[in-house]
Amino acid sequence: MEAIGGNAAARLQSLVQRIERLEGEKAALSEDIKEIFGEAKSAGYNVPVLRALIAERRKGAAAAEERRTLLEVYRDALGDLADLPLGQAAMAAA
Amino acid sequence: MEAIGGNAAARLQSLVQRIERLEGEKAALSEDIKEIFGEAKSAGYNVPVLRALIAERRKGAAAAEERRTLLEVYRDALGDLADLPLGQAAMAAA
Amino acid sequence: MEAIGGNAAARLQSLVQRIERLEGEKAALSEDIKEIFGEAKSAGYNVPVLRALIAERRKGAAAAEERRTLLEVYRDALGDLADLPLGQAAMAAA
Amino acid sequence: MEAIGGNAAARLQSLVQRIERLEGEKAALSEDIKEIFGEAKSAGYNVPVLRALIAERRKGAAAAEERRTLLEVYRDALGDLADLPLGQAAMAAA
DNA sequence: AACGTTGAAATAGTTC
DNA sequence: GAACTATTTCAACGTT
Numbered sequence: 001m002e003a004i005g006g007n008a009a010a011r012l013q014s015l016v017q018r019i020e021r022l023e024g025e026k027a028a029l030s031e032d033i034k035e036i037f038g039e040a041k042s043a044g045y046n047v048p049v050l051r052a053l054i055a056e057r058r059k060g061a062a063a064a065e066e067r068r069t070l071l072e073v074y075r076d077a078l079g080d081l082a083d084l085p086l087g088q089a090a091m092a093a094a
Numbered sequence: 095m096e097a098i099g100g101n102a103a104a105r106l107q108s109l110v111q112r113i114e115r116l117e118g119e120k121a122a123l124s125e126d127i128k129e130i131f132g133e134a135k136s137a138g139y140n141v142p143v144l145r146a147l148i149a150e151r152r153k154g155a156a157a158a159e160e161r162r163t164l165l166e167v168y169r170d171a172l173g174d175l176a177d178l179p180l181g182q183a184a185m186a187a188a
Numbered sequence: 189m190e191a192i193g194g195n196a197a198a199r200l201q202s203l204v205q206r207i208e209r210l211e212g213e214k215a216a217l218s219e220d221i222k223e224i225f226g227e228a229k230s231a232g233y234n235v236p237v238l239r240a241l242i243a244e245r246r247k248g249a250a251a252a253e254e255r256r257t258l259l260e261v262y263r264d265a266l267g268d269l270a271d272l273p274l275g276q277a278a279m280a281a282a
Numbered sequence: 283m284e285a286i287g288g289n290a291a292a293r294l295q296s297l298v299q300r301i302e303r304l305e306g307e308k309a310a311l312s313e314d315i316k317e318i319f320g321e322a323k324s325a326g327y328n329v330p331v332l333r334a335l336i337a338e339r340r341k342g343a344a345a346a347e348e349r350r351t352l353l354e355v356y357r358d359a360l361g362d363l364a365d366l367p368l369g370q371a372a373m374a375a376a
Numbered sequence: 377a378a379c380g381t382t383g384a385a386a387t388a389g390t391t392c
Numbered sequence: 393g394a395a396c397t398a399t400t401t402c403a404a405c406g407t408t
Contacts, residue, residue, distance in 0.1 A: 004359040012359050015134050019127055019148060026123045030389095033116050040109050048391065049265040052258055054113060055398085070240055077237040124400090132380095143352050145401075147360070150353075164331045165338075171197040172204060172335070203322050207315055207336060214311045218404095221304050228297050236406080242301060243383085257396095312385085333386075379408080386401070392394090 004012065041047050135141050150158040229235050323329050338346040 004355060009359040009361070011137060012139070012356060013361075015130060015137075015139070015144070016148060016151075016360060019130050020151070022123050022127050022130070023148075023152075026120055026127075029116050029120045029123070033113055033120075036109060036113050036116070043105060043109075045106065045109070046265045049261055050109070051390085051397090052261050054110060054117075056258070057110075057114070058117075070244070073236060073240050077234045139356075140349075140352055142402075143349060143356060146353055147356050150357075161328075161331060164328055165334055168200060168327075168331060168335050169338075171200050173197070173201075199325060200327070203318060203325075203327070203332070204336060204339075207318050208339070210311050210315050210318070211336075211340075214308055214315075217304050217308045217311070221301055221308075224297060224301050224304070231293060231297075233294065233297070238297070239383095239405095242298060242305075245298075245302070246305075330387075377408100379406105381407095382403105382405080384401105384403080386399100388397105388399075390395100390397075392396100 037047050037050070040050055131141050131144070134144055225235055225238070228238055319329050319332070322332055
């Protein structure tokens with residue numbers, strides 16, 4: 001276990017600083033989001049429902065992507081036979 | 095629960111859009127951070143330890159010290175490590 | 189930061205032992221599962237597809253549960269008005 | 283890709299059932315472990331530290347020591363903590 | 377055999 | 393403050 005020399009120390013400092021800066025920006029965004037939910041609450045909206053709505057929209061986009069991925073897995077497994085009736089039946093069942 | 099008029103609907107839309115925009119920026123920052131950790135790994139740094147270091151800085155030096163101390167207390171209370179070489183060395187020092 | 193007395197030390201030992209025992213059983217189960225996948229592979233099954241199939245079954249069960257939870261969120265937000273046309277339209281849209 | 287006959291279908295079913303059964307047992311064990319951590323919390327133990335202790339035992343004393351040492355090396359290389367009271371005390375002692 | 381990718385576990389945040 | 397959800401972190405697996 002050796003000590004870290006000047007160059008490596010500088011590199012480490014740079015990495016840590018960059019990460020901490022981005023994390024700071026992320027925390028600021030989280031604050032902003034929290035504020036908007038506060039606004040929404042003040043305006044009479046039900047915050048949990050609003051969250052559920054946004055989560056659903058996010059999930060909807062993700063689900064399409066996932067379905068495509070899964071389809072690829074099946075397609076790879078079935079190979080070219082995916083074009084034949086049997087392969088299609090297997091994929092439909094999945 | 096009354097019907098949501100044109101104004102309220104527009105307001106809701108605005109809220110959702112603003113939140114989703116900020117969440118998008120947050121996700122982008124997360125990606126950037128992940129990339130920097132990748133850099134660090136390529137440069138030979140131990141990423142989990144690096145993460146621990148940054149977390150420690152976030153929580154503050156005092157909290158980190160307290161956590162370390164408590165871990166030692168639990169370790170001593172458990173006592174099993176006393177059978178290992180490292181534990182014996184520590185006990186000899188004390 | 190005080191040391192842990194005899195009773196507390198015994199309690200800690202008991203907790204740790206119970207946890208480690210259960211974790212041991214969990215690890216054994218993971219091994220067993222891995223073996224079965226090995227069997228399946230030897231029998232000519234496509235393991236990634238098998239994994240995808242099982243994951244989908246798991247997700248299918250979880251999705252039903254989640255849908256029910258989400259429905260409750262909306263129902264609570266809408267209150268008794270969920271029985272009225274407007275409330276139903278809102279739930280249908282969600 | 284040939285059609286799956288009765289035997290192969292039964293075999294597949296058996297494999298899936300065995301895997302899902304073991305996964306169910308695994309999930310049950312996870313629940314049990316969570317409960318014990320809940321007990322520990324009620325008894326006044328610091329759960330994250332307790333987890334760290336158990337993880338350390340799993341990985342072995344040598345690895346834990348190495349990780350601690352590396353963390354110190356990184357911390358020293360970064361040097362910023364020297365500005366904090368705790369860091370100054372440590373440097374004074376050294 | 378290292379690498380990236382995916383899935384499980386843990387922690388942090390939010391709601392009631 | 394207790395439970396649940398969501399994010400973050402870690403480990404395992406397949407891949408190149």
